[in-house]
């Protein structure tokens with residue numbers, strides 16, 4: 001028998017080699033001899049994608065056959081990171097592809113580095129969406145991710161003279177081999193204009209929206225492969241395009257500018273990701289973006305629903321829509337509009353469907369991140385939606401009045417429209433009213449939501465509120481990022497941990513095994529050498545891989561307190577200046593993170609870190625015991641290099657401010673010990689790994705509140721703490737700014753006069769705790785024991801557990817097995 005292997009599906013090394021060369025020649029359009037590594041990457045990616053397509057169609061067919069309820073995860077951000085290595089792991093193709101690539105004369109590691117990551121998110125919220133897609137595909141939860149195919153993702157960051165400089169991120173420069181454009185499934189989205197009444201053939205009064213402009217949304221699909229589940233779900237990102245490429249009348253009358261004006265408006269909508277993390281700007285384009293992808297998604301679902309031969313009034317039985325924060329919450333009004341205006345349902349039926357479809361995840365308590373739109377702006381962009389929101393609100397407020405007899409203060413707090421002064425549409429209120437479940441992302445965060453930000457809603461509908469603690473995917477964040485430690489763990493406990501992270505519990509016993517600890521340290525050292533080489537290449541700074549790697553990577557924000565870390569570094573620095581021969585185990589302080597371009601204080605914090613680095617790194621008294629490095633352009637790819645190499649994970653936000661944190665989980669899974677406050681998921685991580693294996697400091701969320709309520713005076717702390725004073729005075733004096741005493745003035749003034757994030761209140765507790773860290777680090781055996789126990793006990797923080805909770809408690813979907 002002659003067996004013929006299909007070059008698009010076969011997985012033998014020989015077939016993969018043929019397929020790569022075929023794709024290189026016929027798709028990329030080059031030859032093996034001439035291909036750059038970038039082109040070779042594309043050929044490998046196409047080869048992998050070919051092997052996904054059959055699963056993708058099989059998955060869809062299977063969902064259809066089993067008539068399942070589908071989860072639609074609506075998110076303005078998906079911070080996916082590079083796909084190749086993750087897909088190879090999940091498809092179990094890593095070894096044959098590695099070999100095929102090697103036999104074609106290239107190195108898989110080098111090829112993987114060519115992929116430019118789709119940076120379609122700012123930070124935690126966008127990355128969480130990506131982890132959840134991975135877990136849904138792994139567990140077989142039918143799901144579609146809906147979002148925007150931004151042409152420019154989060155800016156790339158350069159550091160010049162210590163300051164952040166932003167460069168545009170044209171991630172599509174070399175094309176994107178993972179996506180498939182589906183122009184036949186395009187939909188139209190309207191903006192502006194007016195509404196008008198009409199009477200339908202049954203004599204019923206109806207309203208229709210006559211938009212002033214219409215854009216086309218075209219979906220681009222990226223397959224999301226589960227870990228060895230045989231399942232591929234769909235990430236559908238929408239690109240905005242013009243409905244007509246030309247306005248011929250204007251063109252013909254000589255108005256060339258006018259001829260393309262509509263095109264510019266349409267194409268701008270999906271042009272660029274807003275780089276603000278947790279601070280609203282109130283820009284029209286942002287509302288246009290939110291409405292754009294939300295409307296595209298809902299129209300797509302309705303099309304799929306009807307195409308399957310179902311009636312519109314069963315919509316909520318077949319679709320569960322998760323709102324990733326309030327960014328897609330306009331969907332509540334849009335679904336009502338589609339059902340009532342376009343599909344002719346009556347209001348009550350439409351509301352029953354809508355309010356049994358949506359659920360809302362809140363990701364932040366910060367008041368400056370709670371979205372609200374000025375009513376006039378909202379009315380001019382979405383006039384029909386404002387009418388619908390008014391109707392939802394009127395009915396809702398009458399329910400509130402019934403429930404809380406006569407409490408008009410409460411009515412005005414809960415109203416979707418903020419009627420005070422300049423009027424606003426409050427998107428969190430709309431999301432709560434339109435959803436059957438509302439969740440926070442860590443236990444403390446959910447409690448604070450119920451007690452504060454959403455208290456009135458909790459009192460009206462306590463049954464709506466639920467906690468789902470965040471999780472991260474151990475595939476990308478352990479297996480792909482840290483192959484050395486993964487191999488070590490798999491040798492001891494098998495590879496079951498990849499889809500059941502609780503299995504790492506079996507490592508607990510090995511914490512007491514001296515040989516295992518030695519092996520653990522050897523692996524850790526190798527991983528640190530890998531990062532050391534990268535640091536040298538990226539910054540020119542050479543660090544010592546046997547020093548402690550003390551790492552703080554996340555968006556730069558005052559509440560995350562990167563500047564508290566600086567106060568610690570300077571405290572150590574002055575100890576060494578006083579006693580140059582003091583014995584001190586060397587530490588390398590690694591920072592990374594982007595500041596929103598308009599956030600002056602965050603940018604000043606970056607400058608401060610770099611200024612301190614410049615002085616400390618070159619001071620002969622320090623003798624290399626302290627090294628400070630700011631790693632430019634922190635993104636998913638860099639995270640994958642950094643988490644595995646960390647010894648100490650810094651999670652030092654002001655208690656009550658960080659909703660959950662997810663970096664904290666990535667570090668601990670990789671065996672870093674955490675120094676942190678009782679904030680967000682830190683609390684649950686500490687409970688899971690054992691209080692004795694976690695470095696705790698600082699005020700609790702309650703203490704933070706009462707400290708502020710009692711009239712907090714940071715200057716008094718400064719005056720009474722000589723070490724803190726020395727540090728602050730040194731920055732003031734210009735010691736780190738070439739004698740410029742004004743440079744850091746805004747930062748210092750804020751700390752001395754108001755210190756809203758309580759750095760001074762937590763300073764001494766932080767320093768004392770860091771001294772305990774130093775003490776324990778001297779005992780490497782003890783440190784390894786604690787590190788192993790951390791890694792072994794992180795099972796709860798797999799996103800698989802989070803997705804199971806969403807599936808059971810919110811979506812009411814069952815995982816399928818392939819038919």
Ligand code: 26Y
Nearest residue numbers: 124125277278279280363658659660661662
């Ligand atoms: C309104 C707009 C400016 C906006 C843009 C981005 C508002 C919020 C955000 C992003 C929020 C965010 O990333 N929140 C983070 O979500 C993570 C996942 O739940 C949490 O772990 C993290 O604590 C929280 O800060």
